[in-house]
Amino acid sequence: xxxxxxxxxxxxxxxxxxxxxxxxxxxxxxxxxxxxxxxxxxxxxxxxxxxxxxxxxxxxxxxxxxxxxxxxxxxxxxxxxxxxxxxxxxxxxxxxxxxxxxxxxxxxxxxxxx
Amino acid sequence: xxxxxxxxxxxxxxxxxxxxxxxxxxxxxxxxxxxxxxxxxxxxxxxxxxxxxxxxxxxxxxxxxxxxxxxxxxxxxxxxxxxxxxxxxxxxxxxxxxxxxxxxxxxxxxxxxxxxx
Numbered sequence: 001x002x003x004x005x006x007x008x009x010x011x012x013x014x015x016x017x018x019x020x021x022x023x024x025x026x027x028x029x030x031x032x033x034x035x036x037x038x039x040x041x042x043x044x045x046x047x048x049x050x051x052x053x054x055x056x057x058x059x060x061x062x063x064x065x066x067x068x069x070x071x072x073x074x075x076x077x078x079x080x081x082x083x084x085x086x087x088x089x090x091x092x093x094x095x096x097x098x099x100x101x102x103x104x105x106x107x108x109x110x111x112x113x114x
Numbered sequence: 115x116x117x118x119x120x121x122x123x124x125x126x127x128x129x130x131x132x133x134x135x136x137x138x139x140x141x142x143x144x145x146x147x148x149x150x151x152x153x154x155x156x157x158x159x160x161x162x163x164x165x166x167x168x169x170x171x172x173x174x175x176x177x178x179x180x181x182x183x184x185x186x187x188x189x190x191x192x193x194x195x196x197x198x199x200x201x202x203x204x205x206x207x208x209x210x211x212x213x214x215x216x217x218x219x220x221x222x223x224x225x226x227x228x229x230x231x
Contacts, residue, residue: 032218043120043204044222089157093218101147101170102206102220104157 002027006090006105013080013112021075021108023064023090031092033057033066033073034102038087047075047088080112115141118223120205126229132193135226137205139186145211146188147220148180151202160203163188164211192228200230 007022025033032051036044048057053068062077073090090105119138127133139146148160159172163182180190186207192199206220 034219036222043118043224044206046219046221049219093220101159101162101172102149102157103159106156 002031002092002094002103004090004092004103004105006088006108009087009107009109011108011110013110015082015112015114016079017112019075019077019080019084019110021088021090021110023073023075023105025071025073025090025092027071027092027094027103029094030068031094033064034091034093035062035064035073035075036089036091036104038089038107040086044089080110082112082114085110085112118205118207118221120203120223120226122226123224124227124229126231127195128231129195129197131195132191133195133228135190135203135205135228137188137190137207137223139188139205139207140221143207143209143221144186145208145213145220146182146186147206147208147211148188148190149204149206150174151204151225152200157204160190162211164213169211195230197230200228202227 003026005024034049035047037047048059050057050066056065064073064075087107087109089107091102121136145164147162151157162170166182177193182188202225204225206222208220
């Protein structure tokens with residue numbers, strides 16, 4: 001079956017530091033890949049997505065590239081802010097034509113300090 | 115467009131009771147999925163509804179059920195509540211649930227926090 005593996009957290013960084021959160025996946029076919037972010041007490045917000053190999057998703061300074069050869073979708077940001085403190089989830093969606101279902105990683109908590 | 119809305123935001127119930135949660139998808143979205151989030155199990159898929167029919171179901175007991183109405187609004191019901199059902203229940207909608215290319219992105223509501231005492 002499909003699965004997503006994320007690096008364990010928490011990740012603690014100083015403001016303006018570089019961020020990488022690793023994500024690898026196992027799936028049949030060609031899934032779509034997503035990063036969602038969850039702020040305390042809230043639901044999930046879509047951060048970015050990529051639907052095919054070599055696609056780069058980007059939003060609010062965050063980027064991730066769909067690497068089929070390494071089955072990875074690592075999240076990066078060049079300079080984090082305190083407001084980026086949240087839990088980040090990597091997820092995949094089964095290929096088109098099947099029922100809609102997201103498979104999530106365990107989440108990585110990011111804490112950014114001044 | 116308004117986002118996904120869920121009501122109520124918070125619920126407190128006792129063991130053995132039943133509960134109904136409601137979800138209104140983004141206008142025009144026909145697919146609604148439900149997820150359970152707990153500290154121990156993370157985010158787990160419950161089921162998906164599309165055109166008023168359950169299309170996919172996760173590995174949850176029959177106490178968890180749902181339905182979808184003709185306007186795509188969905189409800190989820192949990193009967194005979196157990197302590198372990200305490201969780202954040204998230205609803206997500208997507209245009210076609212992946213049934214057309216490029217339509218599998220899911221947008222989440224704020225969730226309903228259920229506490230079972």
